[in-house]
Amino acid sequence: MGCNNHAIYIVSFIRFSNCKNLRVDNSLSIWFLEDNPSYKAYIDYQEQFGSDEIFIAMLNVENALDSIHINKLRQLHQEIDSLWFVKTSFSLATAEYPIYNNERLIFDQLYNSKRSEKGLKSLFSKLPNISNQLVTDDFKHLFVYVQLNPTPDIEGDRAIILPEIETYLTKYFPDAYSLTGAPVLNEAYSRGIYKESLVFGILTILVIAIMLLFLLPDRKYLLMSLCAVAIPITLLFGIITSFGFALNMISMLIPTILLVYSVSDAVHIINIYHKEGLLRPEMPGFKLLSLSIRKSFTPCFYTTLTTIVGYFALYLSPLPAFKNMGLLTCAGLLLSFVLVYVILIIGLSFYAINFETSKPIIRFKVFNSEAIIVGLNRFTSNFKNSIIMFSSSLIVIGGIAITKIKIDTDSLNLLAEGNAKQDLRLIESKLNGSSRLQINITTTSNNSILTKDFINSLEVFENKLQSNGLLALPVSVLSLKSFLEQRTPMLFQSNFDQEKLKGMLAETNQTGESFFTLFSEDFETAGVTVNVKELKTSELEKLISDISKDFESSFNTNDYSLDIQGFSVVFAQLNSFILETQFKSFFAAFFVAFIAIWIFIKSFKTTILVIIPNLLPLLMLAIVMFLFDIPLDVSTAMITPIMLGISMDDTIHLIYKYKRTKAIKGSAELRINKAVHYTGGALFSTTIALVAGFLIISTSAVPSVSDFGLLCSVTVAMALITDILFLPALLKKLDK
Secondary structure, three states: OHHHHHHHHHHHHHHHHHHHHOEEOOOHHHOOOOOOHHHHHHHHHHHHHOOOOEEEEEEEOOOOOOHHHHHHHHHHHHHHHOOOOEEEEEOOOOOEEEEEEOOEEEEEEOOOOOOOHHHHHHHHHOOHHHHOOOEOOOOOEEEEEEEEOOHHHHHHHHHHHHHHHHHHHHHHOOOOEEEEOHHHHHHHHHHHHHHHHHHHHHHHHHHHHHHHHHHOOOHHHHHHHHHHHHHHHHHHHHHHHHOOOEEOOOHHHHHHHHHHHHHHHHHHHHHHHHHHHHHOOOOOHHHHHHHHHHHHHHHHHHHHHHHHHHHHHHHHOOOHHHHHHHHHHHHHHHHHHHHHHHHHHHHHHHOOOOOOOOOOOOOOOOOOHHHHHHHHHHHHHHOHHHHHHHHHHHHHHHHHHHOOOOEOOEHHHHOOOOHHHHHHHHHHHHHOOOEEEEEEEEEOOOOOOOOHHHHHHHHHHHHHHHHOOOEEEEEOHHHHHHHHHHHOHHHHOOOOOHHHHHHHHHOOOOOOOOOOOOEOOOOOEEEEEEEEOOOEHHHHHHHHHHHHHHHHHHOOOOOEEEEEEOHHHHHHOHHHHHHHHHHHHHHHHHHHHHHHHHHHHOOHHHHHHHHHHHHHHHHHHHHHHHHOOOOEOOOHHHHHHHHHHHHHHHHHHHHHHHHHHHHOOOOHHHHHHHHHHHHHHHHHHHHHHHHHHHHHHOOOOOHHHHHHHHHHHHHHHHHHHHHHHHHHHHHHHHOO
């Protein structure tokens, strides 16, 4: 008892130390490999046109045109612009507008305290797409934008950026601002991941401890079982922190998953040990332990193997987050398999158990597993044809449902309710967007974009962008043109010298710090910066397609090319990556698992009969996703290979006992009944443990993660039902 207590204290200390050193990384790099063309193009765009990693602060004020607020903004800009991670900042205090004077363009401050309020409002109305991003229509809110340096320059220091920006905002506008933007959402993801990973781990251990009170046949098994569950995951996290790995919104699930797997193996081993002790009360303890290890090792090895296959298949995904999830979980599963045996062997060697008088710490008097198993065996014998027909119908319906499942990631479903989500909604309600797209149109003939034909085509194109409900406030050279036309019409007359216009416009970019990049230095590319909301990947795909169609209908595509950049463009590609993950990982997992089961069973026909019931839970999963309109997203994308490995676990334990009874004379019906009777209790116990573990994940405040946990729970429960109904019915009917 003392050894177990010391082990628990040591594990608790190590877990606390690991939690302190654990890092969370939800940066863009976990979703895209560095050599991914889209990712490289995105980084190149940031270098050339400015990063779209932008903080947007909405300041609540009595009167946005009050010079007191503008002076505070100017002081805020001075301090923020001096930070190493900031490229530039932008607000009404720094915004400028063009003036044509003495044959050159000069830029003056958009806000001037000497102007009357009426004069300021009149000036703003002439630059609507810019001024509407600086101040709201009711003049009760000011907006401040802080543009960070390109993503690779700030990736390793994200944790310090948000607090520092908040410090300066609070200094000048205490408790009077809302803050959003990609860096804010990224930090909100990271904080939520860290918090939930700790909560999941604690809840899982608590639930497992409670369940073990019911599932274990004697109280003496409890402490060794808890050690067998906790020590492997503790060591894994020690390895993770030592080698500098970080959790993300995918790998945060590893602790809960490994805990329930460890308890499943522990329950199976203890169940076999206890059953053999009841059957052979005269056998010495050492021989009984040796016999139990021999009987449990093969099925536990194959269940671990098929589960590892399911997770390792994630390594075939093009997404680094899934690759890391697969590798780390495989390492954890292997570690758990070895240590569960080591710890239980040590524990069982020290305990003397009276098998006849032992009983669970807590027992359900109304629950009689023996009677239930006898009833199930009778049911599968009497109604095997009906069970096979009904299950076959579900397989067909599930196959149809697969084609109906949507592939879609809603970025808002990756974020829990809280201040970050509330601020995002509030600011988007005012700006109709929180992210920016950079739409670049480049001439293919090395000609200047400052031609009448180009300007006319750009006007047609921008009008179409304006009419798109998912886009807002486009800013381009047309914004300057519209303003200057009202003040200096001669600038855009056909006889005006284009070279002179080029020289004047070049001054708008000569500092390289412009918040809006309107054109390239060689005047061969025109840029349109436009606001976009946080959207689903399906909506982003359609939006990008619509922009491309609008371009093709506005420009001669032989003379001009289109390039759309921004994080939204990269994010939209997740759909294709998710689909690729599904196909590659599932078929790889299925192929390897089939081979492993074939080697295990040594009969091709029986292997086919065993594999079919293991597909039914996945097809039932497809039916549930279709009926409840749950799409495949970045969380649920890994569900099929994982669930394939899990659904085979109980099957292997059942078939192992079924195969071992072939030496006994009798029909397949008699042998499968004995197998179900021998392993049924452990199957119920491990399924309860797995369902409970995944139900803990379903309590996540992140909708996407919650869906993953709920779907896994349903699939695990369905796997048990198919193992105790469909599989026995098939074997009784067809395995002659």
